Amino acid sequence: MPDVDREPFELFLILEARLLDGRRFRDWRDLFTEDGYYWVPAAPGQESPEDSASLFYDDRELMQTRIDRLEHPRIHIQTPPSRTVHLVSNVTVEAADEASGEYTVASNMMMTEYRLGRQRLFAGRQTHALVRAGNGFRIRSKRVDLINCDSAFEAMAVPI
Amino acid sequence: MDGTAPSQLRALVTPERVHRSVYTDPALFELEMARIWGRAWIYVGHESQVKSPGDFFSTRIGRQPVVMVRHSDGSVRVLYNRCGHRGAMVVAEESGHADAFTCCYHGWRYDTDGRLLSVPLPDGYGDGFDLSDPALGMVPVARAASYRGFVFASLAADGPDLKAFLGHMATSLDDLVDRAPDGAIALDAGMHRYVYRGNWKLQVENVLDSYHVPFSHASTVNRKGEQFSRREGDRTGAKVVAQKKTSDAWKGRRSYVTGPGHGWTSNTALDDGKRSSPSFDAYRKTLADKVGAARADEILTPQYHNSMIYPNISIMGLNMHVRVIKPLAVDLTEVTIYPVRLLGAPDEFNSRNIRLLNVTHSAASFVQTDDLEAFRRAQEGLQSQQSDWVDISRGLGEERPDTKYNAVGELATHEMAVRAQYQAWAEYMGRTG
Ligand code: FES
Numbered sequence: 001m002p003d004v005d006r007e008p009f010e011l012f013l014i015l016e017a018r019l020l021d022g023r024r025f026r027d028w029r030d031l032f033t034e035d036g037y038y039w040v041p042a043a044p045g046q047e048s049p050e051d052s053a054s055l056f057y058d059d060r061e062l063m064q065t066r067i068d069r070l071e072h073p074r075i076h077i078q079t080p081p082s083r084t085v086h087l088v089s090n091v092t093v094e095a096a097d098e099a100s101g102e103y104t105v106a107s108n109m110m111m112t113e114y115r116l117g118r119q120r121l122f123a124g125r126q127t128h129a130l131v132r133a134g135n136g137f138r139i140r141s142k143r144v145d146l147i148n149c150d151s152a153f154e155a156m157a158v159p160i
Numbered sequence: 161m162d163g164t165a166p167s168q169l170r171a172l173v174t175p176e177r178v179h180r181s182v183y184t185d186p187a188l189f190e191l192e193m194a195r196i197w198g199r200a201w202i203y204v205g206h207e208s209q210v211k212s213p214g215d216f217f218s219t220r221i222g223r224q225p226v227v228m229v230r231h232s233d234g235s236v237r238v239l240y241n242r243c244g245h246r247g248a249m250v251v252a253e254e255s256g257h258a259d260a261f262t263c264c265y266h267g268w269r270y271d272t273d274g275r276l277l278s279v280p281l282p283d284g285y286g287d288g289f290d291l292s293d294p295a296l297g298m299v300p301v302a303r304a305a306s307y308r309g310f311v312f313a314s315l316a317a318d319g320p321d322l323k324a325f326l327g328h329m330a331t332s333l334d335d336l337v338d339r340a341p342d343g344a345i346a347l348d349a350g351m352h353r354y355v356y357r358g359n360w361k362l363q364v365e366n367v368l369d370s371y372h373v374p375f376s377h378a379s380t381v382n383r384k385g386e387q388f389s390r391r392e393g394d395r396t397g398a399k400v401v402a403q404k405k406t407s408d409a410w411k412g413r414r415s416y417v418t419g420p421g422h423g424w425t426s427n428t429a430l431d432d433g434k435r436s437s438p439s440f441d442a443y444r445k446t447l448a449d450k451v452g453a454a455r456a457d458e459i460l461t462p463q464y465h466n467s468m469i470y471p472n473i474s475i476m477g478l479n480m481h482v483r484v485i486k487p488l489a490v491d492l493t494e495v496t497i498y499p500v501r502l503l504g505a506p507d508e509f510n511s512r513n514i515r516l517l518n519v520t521h522s523a524a525s526f527v528q529t530d531d532l533e534a535f536r537r538a539q540e541g542l543q544s545q546q547s548d549w550v551d552i553s554r555g556l557g558e559e560r561p562d563t564k565y566n567a568v569g570e571l572a573t574h575e576m577a578v579r580a581q582y583q584a585w586a587e588y589m590g591r592t593g
């Protein structure tokens with residue numbers, strides 16, 4: 001593991017989670033680079049989103065469509081909206097290229113979601129490809145491997 | 161439920177309404193498991209899921225665990241997934257490969273046709289114990305058959321054969337499979353799975369319900385009333401809003417019913433002539449090279465949007481997938497959705513279909529999730545005793561025989577297809593023999 005101070009990365013992931021929990025989806029999307037993508041595989045160890053089904057596989061354009069829908073008054077699956085809390089932990093910098101400012105950061109996540117009297121828990125391992133931008137970072141890719149990614153889910157409306 | 165006499169069961173469905181207990185009564189659910197799921201041809205899986213001898217796929221018919229497996233002779237078998245000894249489920253994995261199946265409990269071993277091969281400590285059994293007794297094996301279900309790679313099984317020894325059961329719906333499977341330049345499809349691109357707290361028939365109805373689309377899926381529509389594109393090569397999606405200027409799109413959309421509860425909706429009003437993209441054009445060329453330009457044009461003007469083969473499989477032609485419905489309890493249903501890969505089509509084309517399906521049908525999709533909310537609320541609402549009846553009368557009396565399809569046709573935004581499903585339901589449920 002590269003000898004890099006993990007604190008700024010940890011802080012970045014915490015702030016990202018805060019945007020999701022605050023339903024600040026547009027700000028969340030803006031964390032991604034123009035060619036950035038968000039991927040939640042539907043099978044453990046899935047190698048590619050191109051040849052197999054995924055729970056989420058959004059580029060920026062698709063993220064925007066998703067967000068437009070999340071802000072639409074007639075999104076029935078979010079009437080009332082979900083409340084979520086993310087926990088991000090066990091953060092490690094797996095790879096670092098200081099010259100180009102590119103980093104791979106691994107972490108564990110849990111998201112508790114509450115809606116209409118029911119609470120459920122998502123847990124998984126996430127991998128962020130980050131690129132340095134000014135004082136912070138932008139997300140080139142975010143992959144979330146839920147431990148139950150291949151199970152049958154009740155409807156999910158908000159990004160994990 | 162007051163009684164299970166055939167006349168009482170049939171009385172739960174009238175031409176224009178359905179009794180709410182049909183969705184909520186656990187005793188009726190039990191009876192459905194025997195009389196519908198125990199009789200009809202139930203879609204089990206696709207041959208592409210078991211490519212080589214020893215490949216298996218485990219699933220359920222109704223609530224009963226079964227395993228579909230390719231035997232060493234190349235044939236596909238459907239076996240009850242139950243040990244002939246003391247009944248443990250033998251195959252625990254959802255899919256995989258095995259030369260033989262071994263029960264985890266006492267170690268009985270079975271061939272891939274279900275024959276009992278060996279038991280540990282055989283000395284403990286008397287002379288009457290015969291390994292070749294079929295009752296000691298993993299027993300094949302009463303009937304299994306396939307059509308163009310789609311494997312169906314019936315738990316009943318008697319009844320119409322698969323061809324007669326499918327009837328005209330076979331052409332819906334043809335419509336999909338013929339799109340593949342190699343003449344075969346594969347369901348090997350993963351799957352979407354969702355579960356909802358509602359009766360299985362809510363999903364079955366919904367597949368052929370175009371009435372809900374403009375309202376239920378309003379959040380997927382832009383200011384011009386168009387949905388996002390769901391098919392590779394289309395610049396925009398279908399117009400789905402109920403405003404006057406766009407509602408004409410619905411007038412051309414028909415639904416048809418045929419056979420025991422089956423039906424389909426005709427193709428969405430999209431501009432097939434203008435469909436173009438690098439991967440679509442490459443696909444069209446590959447197909448035309450195989451089947452000729454005229455036939456390719458015919459294939460690429462699909463007749464089917466959504467098809468429902470009652471009670472458990474639907475096919476969507478728009479963003480191509482196969483949907484399998486599994487009842488778990490009267491108020492709990494699981495659905496699995498397989499992206500279709502057209503064999504012989506360019507990878508990029510298949511990939512686009514897979515990616516578009518994430519958007520419409522994953523558990524986190526833009527479309528399916530609002531349906532799931534509707535199913536859940538329907539199940540809750542039906543707990544109320546406000547009325548004992550559910551209304552399905554929309555368009556009643558406007559059904560017309562359609563000679564082109566040898567079916568009965570109607571506007572897709574009417575409820576004919578739902579009524580036909582409940583007529584089939586009453587016919588299955590009211591039959592004792
Ligand atoms: S229950 Fe399977 S070997 Fe005994």
Ligand SMILES: [Fe+2]
Nearest residue numbers: 373376527531
């Ligand atoms: Fe729908």
